[in-house]
């Protein structure tokens with residue numbers, strides 16, 4: 001992919017300090033701190049814009065002395081390498097994603113992405129902000145109250161204009177709410193071609209959508225029959241457009257296949273999470289809460305962003321409740337504990353489940369049931385390769401057949417709906433930026449290199465007379481996150497041990 005429409009020397013020329021000094025965060029980022037690769041993307045901007053910017057921003061302030069709404073390399077060199085906008089993902093890769101999306105769309109179309117909203121727990125108490133996943137995937141920009149527009153302008157990979165509208169710097173407001181990045185940084189760090197104050201969204205959108213015939217967006221224009229503020233804004237800005245299309249399936253087809261950098265992030269998340277879970281298995285825990293707290297603490301301390309989702313830490317028969325998340329009961333030494341708890345790194349998640357005996361040693365029935373699930377899990381994991389030419393749905397059926405065979409050997413009567421009772425969920429789902437990634441992307445697609453999925457068979461035995469007494473109330477789930485390879489699966493969570501001998505050896 002060609003990255004540059006403007007030679008570097010032009011960029012450098014337009015970045016030279018100018019005689020009229022004024023405060024600027026942007027020039028020093030571009031000159032002294034953004035690496036060559038990023039500069040190449042910045043040079044996608046036409047020369048006339050550089051010149052215009054040049055007049056407005058003329059003096060340099062080291063970016064490392066500035067505050068942004070999220071880590072940038074200059075302020076957080078321990079988090080981001082030069083050229084990266086989010087951990088592991090470069091500005092170049094974000095540009096390539098935008099270009100790849102625009103290449104899928106017809107002429108004279110535009111993509112509009114609306115950032116996530118800050119949500120409130122009660123009153124003024126807010127939840128941690130998480131950017132809308134497609135917005136994040138295409139921009140790397142993690143702030144609420146933002147709009148991104150991609151305007152396709154031609155057929156070459158570079159032929160699009162990236163507009164990013166966000167909150168302008170406001171020192172008084174930022175004193176209360178914490179820093180945000182501002183309009184200049186949207187251009188100079190996040191490489192938008194056109195930027196503007198989100199407060200002027202209507203005139204900015206009007207300009208951005210000139211000549212556009214169809215819009216691709218998943219932002220709601222109406223809700224419960226009433227127009228949303230986004231819908232109203234679009235009506236004012238582009239009354240001539242009547243062709244609206246869902247964006248999701250187009251982005252899903254890109255997001256479903258992970259790049260090497262994305263897989264590296266997920267491998268890191270899987271490795272650190274796996275190590276934390278193995279460390280947890282070494283110890284005897286008296287309560288679900290302590291075990292959950294240990295994992296969350298260890299994820300943060302090992303450099304991960306934190307937990308990828310509210311974990312399940314379920315002792316004994318609570319493990320039969322698939323989404324048990326109270327995590328507040330005591331643990332008994334003759335029971336197993338089921339832990340579904342993954343960490344997140346660079347906004348990429350890992351999904352992992354292990355089940356082990358609280359005492360560190362399996363009782364004979366615990367060992368039998370555990371081994372049955374492990375055999376089915378291992379054989380399905382080995383099929384996560386393109387050369388097997390299987391879909392997730394087919395893997396589910398294969399896993400169910402192996403479980404059926406194993407459980408029959410253990411004396412289960414599997415007539416009627418027994419398998420649906422014992423194994424009530426699908427064997428897996430896609431993983432990536434989201435735990436259930438690319439929602440709506442079908443599970444009947446043959447798996448290819450770069451698909452990332454989970455394989456997570458489980459058996460949950462209710463207190464029901466038709467099942468052998470010594471298994472009743474037991475729950476076992478074993479889950480790994482896997483990157484599908486051409487001829488081999490890459491198990492992303494392999495550091496979490498799962499063989500019976502390995503689990504028992506942790507306490508000896």
Ligand SMILES: [Mn+2]
Pocket residue numbers: 351352429454456479
């Ligand atoms: Mn899962």
